[in-house]
Amino acid sequence: xxxxxxxxxxxxxxxxxxxxxxxxxxxxxxxxxxxxxxxxxxxxxxxxxxxxxxxxxxxxxxxxxxxxxxxxxxxxxxxxxxxxxxxxxxxxxxxxxxxxxxxxxxxxxxxxxxxxxxxxxxxxxxxxxxxxxxxxxxxxxxxxxxxxxxxxxxxxxxxxxxxxxxxxxxxxxxxxxxxxxxxxxxxxxx
Numbered sequence: 001x002x003x004x005x006x007x008x009x010x011x012x013x014x015x016x017x018x019x020x021x022x023x024x025x026x027x028x029x030x031x032x033x034x035x036x037x038x039x040x041x042x043x044x045x046x047x048x049x050x051x052x053x054x055x056x057x058x059x060x061x062x063x064x065x066x067x068x069x070x071x072x073x074x075x076x077x078x079x080x081x082x083x084x085x086x087x088x089x090x091x092x093x094x095x096x097x098x099x100x101x102x103x104x105x106x107x108x109x110x111x112x113x114x115x116x117x118x119x120x121x122x123x124x125x126x127x128x129x130x131x132x133x134x135x136x137x138x139x140x141x142x143x144x145x146x147x148x149x150x151x152x153x154x155x156x157x158x159x160x161x162x163x164x165x166x167x168x169x170x171x172x173x174x175x176x177x178x179x180x181x182x183x184x185x186x187x188x189x190x
Contacts, residue, residue, distance in 0.1 A: 012111050015060075015124045015139040018052050019157065020179075023146050026154030027127050032064055036149050043177035047145060056080070057119040060110055060133070062126030063089050064155075077101075081119060083110050085129050107132050131159045139186050142167070148178035163189060 020037045021027055028034050059077050061069070063086035069076050082101040089103050104110045114122060124133045133139050144157070167184040175181055 011138070011140075013114050013119075013138055014121045015133045016052070016056060016121060017124055017130055017139060017142040017144075018049060019125065019130070019143070020145045020147060021157050022149050022151040022154065024150045024152065025157055026151045027157050028064075028155045029151060030154050032068060032155070034068070036151065037147055040147065040177045040179065044145075044179055045176040047175060047181065048143070052143070053080075053123065056121050056123040058083060058114060058117075058122045060085060060114075060122050060124050060129060062086065062129035065126035065129070080123075081117065083113060085110055085126075085132070107136060111138075127155050127157055127159070130157065131161075134158075134165060134186075135162060137189075139165075141170075141183065141185055143181060143183045145175065145179055145181040165189070 019027060020034075022036065029036075058081040060083045063084065066082075066084045066086070066089070080100070084101065084103045085107065086103055087105045102113070104113060114120070124130050124139065130139070166187040166189060168187055170183040170185055172180065172182040
């Protein structure tokens with residue numbers, strides 16, 4: 001699927017990214033730890049996350065992201081349909097701890113389920129999952145909050161792509177604690 005198709009009103013899903021990275025582009029340390037990001041906490045101020053989250057129909061997350069949020073004291077996706085994209089996760093989920101959550105082995109299964117359930121605007125989270133959606137031309141907007149830290153290594157937000165992904169800068173703003181947030185629209189490729 002091309003970016004042109006994803007930008008049309010008839011696209012099967014509208015993928016949206018809202019994520020934090022280190023200044024050098026990592027979303028987590030190599031072991032998955034995000035202490036450098038969560039330590040900022042309240043010092044960030046208003047990030048726009050609550051408004052963003054209220055405007056999406058469902059979440060699509062990868063296995064590593066799912067495993068991370070499973071360890072939180074409270075389920076962070078309350079009230080949202082969650083689809084986990086994983087070939088390795090056992091399909092045994094706890095309906096009490098992870099309500100309205102299902103596991104899907106392929107991106108095609110995820111898209112089919114979203115379409116069957118009438119869910120269009122989806123929050124895509126997790127490095128590999130975001131990369132899969134980008135390669136499929138299913139990301140329409142990207143909001144990146146950059147932390148004032150260099151990790152040197154870790155899990156990158158972006159990986160290899162088949163072609164350039166043209167973006168249009170929509171907005172940038174400074175948050176608290178030296179964090180910068182920028183929003184981009186993914187444009188149709190030529």
